[in-house]
Amino acid sequence: QKEVEQNSGPLSVPEGAIASLNCTYSDRGSQSFFWYRQYSGKSPELIMSIYSNGDKEDGRFTAQLNKASQYVSLLIRDSQPSDSATYLCAVYREAGTALIFGKGTTLSVSS
Amino acid sequence: KAGVTQTPRYLIKTRGQQVTLSCSPISGHRSVSWYQQTPGQGLQFLFEYFSETQRNKGNFPGRFSGRQFSNSRSEMNVSTLELGDSALYLCASSLQQGVNSPLHFGNGTRLTVT
Numbered sequence: 001q002k003e004v005e006q007n008s009g010p011l012s013v014p015e016g017a018i019a020s021l022n023c024t025y026s027d028r029g030s031q032s033f034f035w036y037r038q039y040s041g042k043s044p045e046l047i048m049s050i051y052s053n054g055d056k057e058d059g060r061f062t063a064q065l066n067k068a069s070q071y072v073s074l075l076i077r078d079s080q081p082s083d084s085a086t087y088l089c090a091v092y093r094e095a096g097t098a099l100i101f102g103k104g105t106t107l108s109v110s111s
Numbered sequence: 112k113a114g115v116t117q118t119p120r121y122l123i124k125t126r127g128q129q130v131t132l133s134c135s136p137i138s139g140h141r142s143v144s145w146y147q148q149t150p151g152q153g154l155q156f157l158f159e160y161f162s163e164t165q166r167n168k169g170n171f172p173g174r175f176s177g178r179q180f181s182n183s184r185s186e187m188n189v190s191t192l193e194l195g196d197s198a199l200y201l202c203a204s205s206l207q208q209g210v211n212s213p214l215h216f217g218n219g220t221r222l223t224v225t
Binding site for chain 2: 102
């Protein structure tokens with residue numbers, strides 16, 4: 001089992017819809033979770049971090065964490081064509097270890 | 112505040128050669144991590160440096176090495192290049208080493224090995 005797993009997509013949603021991106025991780029001791037966005041030909045850009053169970057909202061983005069299920073998700077409300085990118089889930093297993101990335105989910109928002 | 116700066120942006124090398132990539136972290140950031148990104152494997156962790164010491168290492172052969180200087184700037188070196196080393200190499204910095212420190216990435220160095 002890979003450490004961090006994401007559906008590769010593409011996930012296609014119409015403009016204005018909610019996009020839901022999911023990520024599972026294998027190490028129950030994982031402590032910190034991040035979502036990055038990567039546009040084609042660009043480097044990853046941090047968009048959300050979450051450390052405790054529940055929801056964390058930032059503008060149109062909501063990160064959700066369920067440590068018991070080893071599951072973290074990202075919701076994008078009112079999706080825009082500019083949200084079309086690859087979304088990377090990243091997890092720190094435990095203190096002092098490396099940040100491990102999933103392979104990413106490609107999101108396509110059509111106008 | 113200036114972001115993470117990587118040089119050069121593009122490199123073309125021949126099999127068997129070696130290459131050195133450079134990374135300047137965000138001012139005040141003391142931890143530098145390096146990743147290799149390829150279409151098939153995604154982002155794979157190479158190594159992390161903090162206070163001039165390698166703290167973590169990924170599953171890459173010894174041809175891949177790095178170092179960090181006292182000003183937190185970092186370099187990575189790849190010796191005896193292979194075709195499979197063609198990739199985007201990303202450097203990322205963070206304030207501290209640890210679980211609550213998100214990484215901030217540079218624009219990367221695109222390495223092509225022919």
